[in-house]
Amino acid sequence: MSSNASSVDIKDGNGPLPRQIPYIIANEGCERFSFYGMRNILTPFLLSTLLLFIPAEHRTSEAKHVFHTFVIGVYFFPLLGGWLADRYFGKYNTVFWFSLIYVAGHACLAIFEHNINGFYFGLGLIAFGSGGIKPLVVAFVGDQFDQTNKNRARLVFDAFYWIINFGSFFASLLMPVLLRDYGPSVAFGVPGILMAIATLVFWMGRRKYVHVPPAAPNPDxxxxxxxxxxxxxxxxxxxxxxxxxxxxxxxxxxxxxxxxxxxxxxxxxxxxxxxxxxxxxxxxxxxxxxxxxxTAEAVEGVRAVLRILIVFALITPFWSLFDQKASTWIVQANAMNSPQLSLFGWDFTLLPAQMQAINPILVMLLIPLNNVVLYPLMRAIGINPTPLRRMGAGIALSGLSWIAVGAIQLNMDAGDRVSIFWQLLPYALLTLGEVLVSATGLEFAYSQAPKPMKGIILSFWYLGTTIGNLWVLIVNAGVKNDTVSGHIASTGLSESAFQMFFFAGFALVCAGLFALYATRYKMVDNYRKA
Incomplete structure (x- = not known):
């Protein structure tokens, strides 16, 4: 009976979980701690230490410019990593060697805390290393599955995203404290140690992985x-x-x-x-x-990629809004009241950068809640939560979160003393949007990509974040124009509030366009054969 049940499971794609998955999950947890640990203290460090030579009135704008330029680099270099892996070195080798560059970048941040050129060089190495491995680890997870256990992949992609946020949660809580109490060398050094551990763990599983070889030169x-x-x-x-x-x-x-x-x-x-x-x-x-x-297959493969890229393009406004929680929202939190808290006899004041810990803890709660409660309930009432429907709803929720944060800014501009805990609402809305867009998008990108182009198509998925942060740089540069700043002044809104409502409207318009396109998109199944 059990043998028959097992064969039925395999036939239905519910076979056993690959034993090598824990190595990749553990690697991702440590790597994400290292990345978010340094990223979440980058804006506070720039404002408090590295950019003190810039006049105070321009320091916030420059810090945001540096932060979003860094993020652009992180999500641009997946194009290079995906191409090298797919054509020459394979996913494992590319991830391993880019990880070593990544570790070197962290070392530069810890060493050059007061040297702007050395620090920016370290940021460049991290962008290069992190970006190079970013699409490949996700694709590498997908490579461990085939038609016999493909239905387990969705749970693993969710677990993958859960461990990302597990690392991000503790990094968001600890790194601002290390920066405040022990200085930049320690605060940036600890993430470097975690990245070295991530590289070691990934190397330890090398003999257990399924290694899909690079694609040979293909005339099609x-x-x-x-x-x-x-x-x-x-x-x-x-x-x-x-x-x-x-x-x-x-x-x-x-x-x-x-x-x-x-x-x-x-x-x-x-x-x-x-x-x-x-x-x-x-x-x-x-x-x-x-x-x-x-071949007809190659032509249809290109058509499929073009259709996927339209989906990716319509998601870019989400990244504009999401990544500003580590820049614009921290700047807003710096001007808010942070009451003293007491936990198990420990009195402390929440730091503005620590508010970002709300995001990963909510993700860890929402992913299982969605899978166990929300999605089954939707199916029970006749609504199928398809990937495209989830992503469209996520974009809209991100727009609502910025309406909420804009309303907070209006109260602050009116002179009200606002508690930092008012940011809980926009964080909750943005996080729900993130779960629906980002976690779903990883699965969507891998399943829809034709076999020879999985690394590259995931690189395009990450390139969407580069474009999203490009919109932020363009808007920030635009408000420095006298004509634009004059128009903002005529609305009676502050520059900060105007930008918040602008980004909210941008996301909501694109959510509507996404919903229209989703009705025409036909899903495919591109998991490899057993």
Missing amino acids: SFSSVARTALLAHKAGQSRPGLMVAGVGALAALISLCMAPQWGFVIAFCTALVLLLAFGCFGVSMQLDRARGMH
Whole structure:
């Protein structure tokens, strides 16, 4: 009976959990502690120590610029890591070597606490190392599953996201205290030690992993099919797709030329967005021209990727809002009242950066609550919580969280003394949105990606965060314009409140567009065969 039940489970995709998963989960928990530990104290450290040479009225803007530039780097380098893993070194080797670079970056932060060039170099190494491994660990988890146990993958992806927040929770509580009581060297050194442990744990499981080899050079790859589609010429027909891609290339070149006025990061990222948007649209216009020169499967694979990229693009506003909890929300918390608390006889005052601990603890509670209570209840009343529905709702909730934080700012601007605990509501709304978008998105990205492009498609998922933070830099730069600042003044709102409501509206509009597109998207199953 048990043997028959086991065979039924395997046939239905409910086979046993791979034994190597704990190594990857433990590695992720330590790595996320190291990352969030340094990230969550970055803005307070910049404001209190590294940027003191900047006039006080400009220090907050510069700290936000540095923070979001760093985040842009973290989520840009997955493109490089995914490409190297898929084409040359495989996921395991790429993760291991990028992790060593990551550890070196942490060492620089601890050593160069008062040297701006050395500190920024360390941030660059962390962005390079963290970004390089970011899409690969998720894809590496997916590689450990096949058709016999694919249904276990959703639970593991949730566990994966849960352990990320387990590490983030303790990092958010401890690192601000270490920064205050022991200084930057210790506060940035501890995350470095955790990253070294993460690398060691990952190495220890090397003989147990399923290693999917890099893809051989493929004449039917995404780039090959896209290039053929753009360049293919049919007698008596123009090439409108190529013209559209050319317009994008010209616009990207103009963007790069604006670097002296906009700054390199904004100009470069804008150029990248223009190339991707116009290029992909041009390919979609002429994709059928690649038929006959490439397999039908390859052409449909490209079509699938283009459809996925539209989903990713519509999620970028969520990242604009989510990542500002470690910059804009900390700045707001700095100006709020923090009452003294008592816990088991220990009296303490909550630090502004420690408010970020609310996010991971709520994630750890909401993920099992959603799986055990919310989703079954929705199915019982006839509503299927599909990945796209979850992500669309998450974007909308992030918009509501910024309406809440904007309302708090209005009270502060009116002179009211506001408790830091009023931020609990926006944190709760944003965290629920995060669970619905981010945890779901990891599963969606892996399951929808064609086999040869899983690393790259997950890199595009993370690139969405780069674009989301680009919107933040653009808005922050825009409010420095006299015309824009004059318009804000005419509304009667402070600059901070105006930006909060602007981002809220941005997210809500895109949530509506996402819902419309979701009705046309057809889900596929791209887990590997047993």
